[in-house]
Amino acid sequence: MSSISSSINPRPYESTPARKVAFLGLGVMGYPMAGHLAKAGHQVSVFNRTAAKAQAWTAEFGGSFGATPNEAVKDADIVFCCVGNDDDLRSVVLGADGAFAGMKNGAIFADHTTASAQVARELHALAAKQGLAFIDAPVSGGQAGAQNGMLTVMCGGDQAAFDAVTPIAMAFSRAFTRIGESGAGQLAKMVNQICIAGLVQGLSEAIAFGQQAELDMNTVLDVISKGAAQSWQMENRGKTMVAGKFDFGFAVDWMRKDLGLVLDEAKRNGARVPVTALVDQFYGDVQQAGGSRFDTSSLITRLRKPGK
Incomplete structure (x- = not known):
């Protein structure tokens, strides 16, 4: 793989010239990401499968919306996209109403x-055949x-497109890094999800153990978070796990989708991920319950005795 290129937290980015961009997919991630692009002064056209969401976005941020991805991307220099999975991505990219059919020559698709x-x-190969560029850029x-506007973005694709x-993507990013060639961004995101799965399971077991031992776990977490056990999960999810609060954040359904990608890729490349496979099954238990x-911090619910 080529050398890593990265931009880290350069905001404010007022020196970036305004560009015409499009954003496809206005879910819990895409809606605010597109909003940051508009706030940075870019001319933004949006598309969402549910048109009412696109209308609400334009009412809040201005810009315009298209009835199809093809319409939304007309004349855009860069098309950003954030949808659910492979099938959703293909549905907004391919076909007569898809983004690739409407993008101008030389435009870039950042997924x-x-x-x-x-x-x-x-999609990188298909884009190249059509005079377009494609980078995979999971967050x-x-x-x-x-x-x-503080996402960490892992990118794969051509250096020039990256x-x-x-400079445009820094409107919603704290770090925007090229990992390597096409697909490297998605592989890096899989590494990220493997780390999270193991950390959350370990944190769940630790908190459940401490509660069973009748420790004041909020105090314990305050202490150990200042040492080698510290992690983002402990800092941001530890006390809500102690309190049994899980009605927020990154959903178990989404994590299982991501871990499914990991397990499929591991079958292809021969990597051994036994803990990840086990935690995926544990998340299946949470779904069934x-x-x-x-x-995702709700993994701890599997470990608690009834009534605790």
Whole structure:
């Protein structure tokens, strides 16, 4: 892989010239991400499968919306996208109403969906044949990161396309880094999700153990978060786990989708991920118990005795 290129937290980015951009997918991530682009002064056209969401976005931020991805991307220099999975991505990119059919020659498609490395490479190759550029650019930081414009973005694709997108994407990013060639961004996001899965399971076991031992776990977390056990998950989810609050954050359903991508890729490349496979099964238990929309920290619910 080529050398890493990165931009980190350069805001304010007032020196970036205004560009015409499009944003496809206005979910909990895409809506605020597109909003940051508008606030940075870019001319933004949006598309969302539910048209009412696109209308609400334009009422709040201005700009325009298209009835199809094809319409939304007309004349855009850069098209950003954040949808659910591989199939959703193909549905907004391909076909007569898709983005590729409407993009001008030389335009860049930056995909922030957490998808497979395979679909990233497929669309990168197709884009090149049509005189377009494609970078896979999945994000980490969750809904709060999107709302605060502080996402960490891992990119795969051509250096020139990455360089062109970077100053625009910093409107919603704290770090925007090229990991390597097409697909490398998605693979890096898989690494990210493997780390999170293991950390949350470990934190769940630690808190459940401490509660069973009748420790004041809020105090324990305050102490150990100042040492080698410290992590983002402990700092941001530890006390809500102690309190049994899970009605926020990154949903279990989404995590299982992401871990499914990891397990599929591991089968292809021969990587051994036994802990990840086990935690994926544990998340399946949470789903079966009615926690599909709970935050990923709800892993701890499997470990608690009834009534605790």
